[in-house]
Amino acid sequence: MKCDECNSTDNYFDERMGERICSDCGLVLVTESFEETTHILNSAGEVVHSSDNNKLGSVVTGKGSYKFNKFGKNSVMPKNIQNGLMHCNMTLSAVAPQIDVKDRIERVYIELQRANIMTSYPYEVRAAAIVHYVLRENGTPHTYNEIIKEYDCNRKKVSRLSRKINQFYGNRVIRQENPSFSLLKTLNLITNDLLFHNQARKVLAVLEPIVAKSDYNKGRAYYSAICWIASNVFVRNDITSVLISEVTEFTRWNIHKETKLLVSLLGFDSVKELKGKDINKIGE
Numbered sequence: 001m002k003c004d005e006c007n008s009t010d011n012y013f014d015e016r017m018g019e020r021i022c023s024d025c026g027l028v029l030v031t032e033s034f035e036e037t038t039h040i041l042n043s044a045g046e047v048v049h050s051s052d053n054n055k056l057g058s059v060v061t062g063k064g065s066y067k068f069n070k071f072g073k074n075s076v077m078p079k080n081i082q083n084g085l086m087h088c089n090m091t092l093s094a095v096a097p098q099i100d101v102k103d104r105i106e107r108v109y110i111e112l113q114r115a116n117i118m119t120s121y122p123y124e125v126r127a128a129a130i131v132h133y134v135l136r137e138n139g140t141p142h143t144y145n146e147i148i149k150e151y152d153c154n155r156k157k158v159s160r161l162s163r164k165i166n167q168f169y170g171n172r173v174i175r176q177e178n179p180s181f182s183l184l185k186t187l188n189l190i191t192n193d194l195l196f197h198n199q200a201r202k203v204l205a206v207l208e209p210i211v212a213k214s215d216y217n218k219g220r221a222y223y224s225a226i227c228w229i230a231s232n233v234f235v236r237n238d239i240t241s242v243l244i245s246e247v248t249e250f251t252r253w254n255i256h257k258e259t260k261l262l263v264s265l266l267g268f269d270s271v272k273e274l275k276g277k278d279i280n281k282i283g284e
Helices: 079-095 102-114 123-137 144-148 155-168 179-190 194-212 222-233 241-248 252-265
Strands: 011-014 019-022 028-031 037-041 047-052 057-061 064-068
Touching: 079 102, 079 123, 079 144, 102 123, 102 155, 123 144, 123 155, 144 155, 179 194, 179 222, 179 241, 194 222, 194 252, 222 241, 222 252, 241 252
Parallel strands: 037 057
Antiparallel strands: 011 019, 019 028, 037 047, 057 064
């Protein structure tokens, strides 16, 4: 069997994981199907009967038996699935520990595994692509770069697998982005000052309904501009456009351009006109 990644024919079978792996690059070449089976064991724990019937299985021993299925309370999950989910949970914990989507990630992983969508992809790539998909679906999106920076994995492979996942689920509409969450991501880059976090959220609360009723299309620097506006409204001299630019990687020109568009929606010509204004009266 030839590896699709490096063309090597040197590979081995990992019985614990149930996968055939390329010895040279580590690519998972084949994953054994984990259709439920029935195994009957003798008192020594040896298999005396095994049948594949594509139904829920049971393991019978001298001391009794137990049922298992992929979602039941008494599940016995195959090692390769456990390993894949471990990588997914590690990725989620590193990227978005406060977001509770582990159950959804488990269901997506198992559905994709059963459909053989991920056969040729390493665990790190699977984890990055699935976490990316589920977070988008949840309305709390993270970029590829935010996710893969935690691991040394190939961005192109992650993107390629993500497209397959989207196709598998019918390219269905992803839940709209949560503005409060996206603002928080930007704020966390800028400062840990909770007072400024609250100030920026007040600006967002004023602007969101105005933006929704306008022809304005949110640019990539939208949330950075929100922070710059908040800095001016609440006269926060410690939150400069230079600081915002450095931590968000948007140029000051991008931030000021986006800010000017938003300020015009509020009826002002310049962000400087907002200094010290009552946030509750802006936009009335």
